[in-house]
Amino acid sequence: xxxxxxxxxxxxxxxxxxxxxxxxxxxxxxxxxxxxxxxxxxxxxxxxxxxxxxxxxxxxxxxxxxxxxxxxxxxxxxxxxxxxxxxxxxxxxxxxxxxxxxxxxxxxxxxxxxxxxxxxxxxxxxxxxxxxxxxxxxxxxxxxxxxxxxxxxxxxxxxxxxxxxxxxxxxxxxxxxxxxxxxxxxxxxxxxxxxxxxxxxxxxxxxxxxxxxxxxxxxxxxxxxxxxxxxxxxxxxxxxxxxxxxxxxxxxxxxxxxxxxxxxxxxxxxxxxxxxxxxxxxxxxxxxxxxxxxxxxxxxxxxxxxxx
Amino acid sequence: xxxxxxxxxxxxxxxxxxxxxxxxxxxxxxxxxxxxxxxxxxxxxxxxxxxxxxxxxxxxxxxxxxxxxxxxxxxxxxxxxxxxxxxxxxxxxxxxxxxxxxxxxxxxxxxxxxxxxxxxxxxxxxxxxxxxxxxxxxxxxxxxxxxxxxxxxxxxxxxxxxxxxxxxxxxxxxxxxxxxxxxxxxxxxxxxxxxxxxxxxxxxxxxxxxxxxxxxxxxxxxxxxxxxxxxxxxxxxxxxxxxxxxxxxx
Ligand SMILES: Cc1cc2nc3c(=O)[nH]c(=O)nc-3n(C[C@H](O)[C@H](O)[C@H](O)COP(=O)(O)OP(=O)(O)OC[C@H]3O[C@@H](n4cnc5c(N)ncnc54)[C@H](O)[C@@H]3O)c2cc1C
Ligand SMILES: Nc1ncnc2c1ncn2[C@@H]1O[C@H](COP(=O)(O)O)[C@@H](O)[C@H]1O
Numbered sequence: 440x441x442x443x444x445x446x447x448x449x450x451x452x453x454x455x456x457x458x459x460x461x462x463x464x465x466x467x468x469x470x471x472x473x474x475x476x477x478x479x480x481x482x483x484x485x486x487x488x489x490x491x492x493x494x495x496x497x498x499x500x501x502x503x504x505x506x507x508x509x510x511x512x513x514x515x516x517x518x519x520x521x522x523x524x525x526x527x528x529x530x531x532x533x534x535x536x537x538x539x540x541x542x543x544x545x546x547x548x549x550x551x552x553x554x555x556x557x558x559x560x561x562x563x564x565x566x567x568x569x570x571x572x573x574x575x576x577x578x579x580x581x582x583x584x585x586x587x588x589x590x591x592x593x594x595x596x597x598x599x600x601x602x603x604x605x606x607x608x609x610x611x612x613x614x615x616x617x618x619x620x621x622x623x624x625x626x627x628x629x630x631x632x633x634x635x636x637x638x639x640x641x642x643x644x645x646x647x648x649x650x651x652x653x654x655x656x657x658x659x660x661x662x663x664x665x666x667x668x669x670x671x672x673x674x675x676x677x678x679x680x681x682x683x684x685x686x687x688x689x690x691x692x693x694x695x696x697x698x699x700x701x702x703x704x705x706x707x708x709x710x711x712x713x714x715x716x717x718x719x720x721x722x723x724x725x726x727x728x729x730x731x732x733x734x735x736x737x738x739x740x741x742x743x744x745x746x747x
Numbered sequence: 748x749x750x751x752x753x754x755x756x757x758x759x760x761x762x763x764x765x766x767x768x769x770x771x772x773x774x775x776x777x778x779x780x781x782x783x784x785x786x787x788x789x790x791x792x793x794x795x796x797x798x799x800x801x802x803x804x805x806x807x808x809x810x811x812x813x814x815x816x817x818x819x820x821x822x823x824x825x826x827x828x829x830x831x832x833x834x835x836x837x838x839x840x841x842x843x844x845x846x847x848x849x850x851x852x853x854x855x856x857x858x859x860x861x862x863x864x865x866x867x868x869x870x871x872x873x874x875x876x877x878x879x880x881x882x883x884x885x886x887x888x889x890x891x892x893x894x895x896x897x898x899x900x901x902x903x904x905x906x907x908x909x910x911x912x913x914x915x916x917x918x919x920x921x922x923x924x925x926x927x928x929x930x931x932x933x934x935x936x937x938x939x940x941x942x943x944x945x946x947x948x949x950x951x952x953x954x955x956x957x958x959x960x961x962x963x964x965x966x967x968x969x970x971x972x973x974x975x976x977x978x979x980x981x982x983x984x985x986x987x988x989x990x991x992x993x994x995x996x997x
Binding site for chain 2 (some may be wrong): 449452506508509510513531532533535536537538539540541542543544546547548549550551561564565566567568569570571572573574575576577578579611613614615616617618619620621622630634647650652658666669670675676677682683685690691701702711712715720725726727729730731732733739742743746747
């Protein structure tokens with residue numbers, strides 16, 4: 440059996456989530472190849488060759504893949520798919536974007552967001568915002584799978600895979616990149632952080648999010664948010680944690696001024712330790728918190744910062 | 748231009764679903780159902796395009812049993828012009844939903860198809876992308892802004908690292924994210940008017956597509972419950988617990 444795993448990267452860095460997707464591939468078992476599709480992405484290919492459990496790294500380095508447009512990448516992956524039983528990608532926005540296209544071109548249905556592998560055709564995935572866990576068997580001949588990274592532990596990076604250039608160029612010519620607005624932050628990414636502190640509507644405005652900064656500095660934490668905080672324009676969309684935002688499972692998650700709606704819990708309830716700071720003792724977030732503090736956040740945050 | 752909006756009937760987003768005792772599936776008996784929130788945003792976007800004089804006709808389509816007519820009527824009340832129900836009692840895999848939608852796209856020839864990015868029941872996030880592949884169209888998924896520009900549509904997408912804007916050749920597929928717009932409420936006169944708007948029913952079986960299931964649902968279990976922990980009385984106690992009991996900070 441052979442498995443093709445799509446490497447998540449930004450042309451310069453291999454994202455750590457790929458190590459977890461490879462772990463999911465190992466749980467299925469077989470010869471694992473990584474695909475690096477991008478432009479001027481040799482550094483990524485080098486990093487990919489060190490991922491444990493991978494025997495080959497296929498590198499498709501071409502301007503057509505620079506922004507990983509779904510129309511182009513899906514054609515490439517579909518062509519390569521002839522040699523594989525399983526095609527896997529991390530369930531982040533790139534994989535979520537192009538993988539269902541691959542599935543449709545192969546005439547299979549995708550198994551989205553798996554958190555565990557039962558066998559080579561049977562997978563476990565959350566449904567209904569994580570309020571139910573489904574065990575699903577794929578009846579298709581090829582399996583197209585996206586992987587939720589929080590379900591798997593990263594593999595090590597002391598491997599030594601062969602790097603092979605792929606010179607297929609598939610440019611569908613129907614979409615083009617215009618611009619991007621990247622959020623720049625010195626802090627760890629939400630998906631990679633071992634501590635996350637998130638603010639909700641209770642923060643009242645974007646300015647007040649600064650109250651989280653000092654604490655995040657001391658804990659080396661990433662900063663997240665509820666959808667209400669994002670919708671209100673306090674912070675940008677890429678900070679949203681939840682069913683339809685980012686799914687995280689850090690060692691410590693601190694929810695500040697967040698009520699604990701099911702859609703928010705869906706994105707963080709697998710965290711190891713949850714702390715909630717909320718002035719409403721009835722807030723549902725306390726039902727999942729290991730440590731709850733009923734307090735006004737405007738008093739609690741400065742004190743917490745000073746005592747860490 | 749015509750805009751096609753596929754919508755899905757799902758559990759209301761405020762309801763916390765329960766798993767059946769026999770672990771065969773979730774229990775939807777007597778549960779409040781609604782239009783999938785992302786589909787509602789899709790309808791709103793299409794109606795706004797019509798109000799702006801860009802779209803000429805908005806067509807809502809839903810695949811499901813008779814009860815999804817309720818959600819189609821909602822779409823009509825929100826401003827869609829007509830509706831199509833593709834009747835089936837099965838819960839179909841996304842690839843088969845996409846194939847049925849492909850047939851409607853072939854019949855109706857819309858310039859734009861707007862879908863939700865994700866159903867909040869199956870959490871699949873794949874039908875729009877599949878339809879785009881089957882029809883050979885470009886796609887702008889997770890859209891937070893859409894603007895028509897001649898024979899192209901510019902779509903701003905919510906991606907992990909921020910926002911990305913793409914230009915797509917029409918006809919194209921857009922899937923909605925939460926911040927694309929805030930759907931209106933249907934007014935009573937519009938709800939009344941919606942009852943008279945055309946809604947045609949077609950049988951899924953009549954499309955000549957092989958709708959054989961591609962997945963087998965083996966079991967559905969409740970998630971591991973987290974037990975509520977303790978309420979601490981002070982920041983000092985919190986810091987002490989995090990250091991010495993949970994050992995997550997030093
Ligand atoms: C389709 C769909 C998808 C969604 N996806 C997501 C998602 O991915 N992520 C997400 O987060 N939400 C999501 N939501 C929204 C979700 O339903 C809730 O509306 C949202 O999570 C609420 O955010 P909040 O807790 O910040 O705000 P609120 O529910 O308004 O809670 C604010 C909390 O702050 C507390 N507070 C106020 N002032 C203070 C103070 N001074 N000190 C201490 N506490 C204070 C209040 O007691 C309250 O509990 C989604 C909704 C829909 C319909
Ligand atoms: N049964 C259905 N009928 C019509 N549209 C659907 C159906 N299922 C999914 N869709 C569309 O596809 C989108 C994404 O759904 P999914 O891929 O299931 O997460 C939904 O928001 C709808 O726009």
